[in-house]
Amino acid sequence: MDMKTVTRFAPSPTGFMHVGSLRTALFAWFVAKKNDGKFILRIEDTDKNREVEGSIEHIIKTLETLNINFDEGPNKPGDNAPYLQSERLDIYLEWGNKLIEKGRAYADPYSEEEVGEFREEAKANKHAFLFRNYRPENPPKWDGKTALRFKSDPKPYRWHDEIMGDLSAGPEAVDDFILIKADGYPTYNFAHIVDDMLMNVTHIIRSQEFIASVPRFLNLYEALEIEHPVFATVPPVMGPDGKKKLSKRDGAKDVLDYISEGYLIETLINFIASLGWNDGTTQEIYSVDEIKNKFELSHVQKSGANFDDKRLLWMNGAHIRNLSLDELYELVKDKLPKEAEKFDKEYKKKVVGLLQERLKTLNEIDELSTFFFEEPIVNLSLIEEHKQLSKEDKGDLKDWLTKAKETLEQSDFSIEDLTNKLNTLLEQTGTKPVVLFSLIRIATTHSPQSPGLFDTLNLLGKEKTLGRLEKTLLEIK
């Protein structure tokens, strides 16, 4: 018997993937890969009304962008094809008929409206609604034009969940539910059980909205005379207010948006995995491979976690700093200012190197590197609003800047020489570093922030530095 671990991610094609759905996919992927198993992408498209066009492609694109590679899926057929439930209708019919033969399924003689009335009635009497209380005595033979309903065998259940632990529920949690809808499509409740069985899925990793349905699933597994896979229920990801599940309405966004905003794949995976999972140590920053190797369902938190984007931002900076210069350059080379294309790769790489420890997102490279590629517009307000420089006399400032220019004219612009000459100037002018260095820094970058002065001047080079100083001197009256 093949005991290979098989997990699946089974989204419905109703839109993009957000943080919550990505986490479920990630955990399933980790379980498969850690155990050298198989990861399947299955699309649960059994509700035509809710389907959003293009979302299957979008989900696949998301998984591929994040390198969450599945072994089988709609565009990667294997032993278990097809992977769209809408293409497996004959399979569900076959298994539905088996249940009819066993006396465990029957044609639902009621219309949706009639069932709705039963429900209202139960609600009015403050009772829990159970369809089985309305179960028809002699249901008609099922002709496939009405709903096929499961004939439940109510009983209490105790079961184990790899994350939630030991769970239990009474017989009131077991009811007759629809297996196949009047339109011929199966419900999730039926289709996923049949598919997981046929695809040899060993672990069902799903979000917690299904936990209340497990007793009904257990009853169906029994009726089908099959063993159920390992269950693992992932807690919800909450919105920033911590009140409710993160939803699109509360600002949950497309995971791909984070990529286009300059977050790294590694950050996203590290961050989302850390929302509920840890390895018991104090480590915070993990590579994807590390998580894959260390991941354990038993170490997943039971309670919901808040999505805190400040922590995400910190983690992104940490991952950016862990990158080699070559890796970082490849990631940001297309995000540099337009003018950067006029410069050679070596220069651009040096700019990226100086900015690496300052980046929180990749996209910040544009704004932070502008003055390395474009001639800045002289901005004296940076001097006027400077804590120290604003206290100095304008004439003195002009004098010091002139002397700085004269000094730099003599420099070969190596970091060593720049350091020596500017430190000497510091003594000659009797100024403090905060005054002289800030002044030169602003006069050459006209930017509220930059890398260190010597690094900046060294990279800008003599010609540009002197040109900018001259331009600034002309503006100071």
Add this chain to the structure above:
RNA sequence: GACCCCUUCGUCUAGCGGUUAGGAUAUCUGGUUCUCAUCCAGAAGAUCGCGGGUUCGAAUCCCGCAGGGGUCACCA
């Protein structure tokens, strides 16, 4: 109305009968010749939701309660 699950610094979390309740982030302070950031050092921040028990001893085990979340669809 019924059923189920959850509850440790603001946030993410460690902890699984004996800890000064640890780490990270966020916040604040100081240092790193200049800004921003990094890095380093430090501060503050949790009566472990509340109330009972069991025990020599409980954040950890048991029972209530409260708060939060989820489910009760011909949606997944």
